Amino acid sequence: MDTTKQQIDGVETLDILYQDDDIVAINKPSGLLVHRSPIDRHETRFAIQLLRDQIGQYVYPAHRLDKPTSGVLLFGLSANVASELGNTFSQQRIAKSYIAVVRGHCATEGHIDHPLTEVTDQRIVKSKAAEAQSAITDFRLLDKFELDVEIETYAQSRYSLIQLQPHTGRRHQLRRHLKHISHPIIGDAKYGRGRHNRFFADQLECPRLLLHAAQQSFLHPISGKNLCINAPVDSCFSGLLARFNWQEALPMEWREKKVTKL
Numbered sequence: 093m094d095t096t097k098q099q100i101d102g103v104e105t106l107d108i109l110y111q112d113d114d115i116v117a118i119n120k121p122s123g124l125l126v127h128r129s130p131i132d133r134h135e136t137r138f139a140i141q142l143l144r145d146q147i148g149q150y151v152y153p154a155h156r157l158d159k160p161t162s163g164v165l166l167f168g169l170s171a172n173v174a175s176e177l178g179n180t181f182s183q184q185r186i187a188k189s190y191i192a193v194v195r196g197h198c199a200t201e202g203h204i205d206h207p208l209t210e211v212t213d214q215r216i217v218k219s220k221a222a223e224a225q226s227a228i229t230d231f232r233l234l235d236k237f238e239l240d241v242e243i244e245t246y247a248q249s250r251y252s253l254i255q256l257q258p259h260t261g262r263r264h265q266l267r268r269h270l271k272h273i274s275h276p277i278i279g280d281a282k283y284g285r286g287r288h289n290r291f292f293a294d295q296l297e298c299p300r301l302l303l304h305a306a307q308q309s310f311l312h313p314i315s316g317k318n319l320c321i322n323a324p325v326d327s328c329f330s331g332l333l334a335r336f337n338w339q340e341a342l343p344m345e346w347r348e349k350k351v352t353k354l
Contacts, residue, residue, distance in 0.1 A: 119323040120165040163305025176313035186310040190256040193302035194275040198252040204229045228259040235341035320352040
């Protein structure tokens with residue numbers, strides 16, 4: 093069964109990774125908006141609404157994940173707790189680890205310090221030009237693979253599985269940073285390469301952005317104890333990992349739903 097969602101009596105429910113009296117964490121599926129957005133006016137499904145209906149109480153998002161990104165998504169069960177969690181993110185007091193599949197063979201590790209301007213809806217008129225803000229991401233190569241398939245100009249096509257650790261939280265930061273270093277994420281319709289995206293969708297049965305928030309570690313806003321939440325990838329992503337023989341490249345704790353309290 094897909095680890096990110098299931099059907100109960102015909103109604104979609106979300107995979108809850110952790111819940112207590114103050115916070116709840118889900119494994120957000122790729123393709124699900126966190127909340128209503130003017131950029132995607134026709135969407136009718138939102139994580140906030142689905143989770144509220146599922147647990148029977150209001151929830152307040154503490155941060156955001158792009159619609160096509162999957163993985164750990166945190167909510168407060170009160171506005172105050174959500175605000176405290178939001179401060180944890182804005183003050184960079186949370187450790188976040190993502191995994192991504194990118195085009196090309198990456199360096200063993202790298203540090204990307206590339207300021208980014210705010211991404212806005214082109215339909216919204218800006219009163220003044222936005223200034224670039226500091227944006228920092230570290231990455232580490234987990235594994236690489238080469239296909240004997242000519243997709244662009246080379247007889248072989250190369251890909252890397254990488255771990256990403258953002259130290260700032262700019263919109264589309266990871267996607268834009270990977271494009272900046274010429275290793276766009278596979279499945280990225282906005283910043284990626286169309287031919288590779290179509291090949292993965294049509295030939296490898298993986299029609300999604302291959303970016304997943306695998307782990308978040310932070311101090312619980314009420315208890316003060318360290319909480320580490322892991323989210324496994326969905327069947328599409330895991331199927332690709334198996335195809336490329338990348339299963340063992342992932343840290344053990346990222347391969348299953350797991351919560352650690354310290």
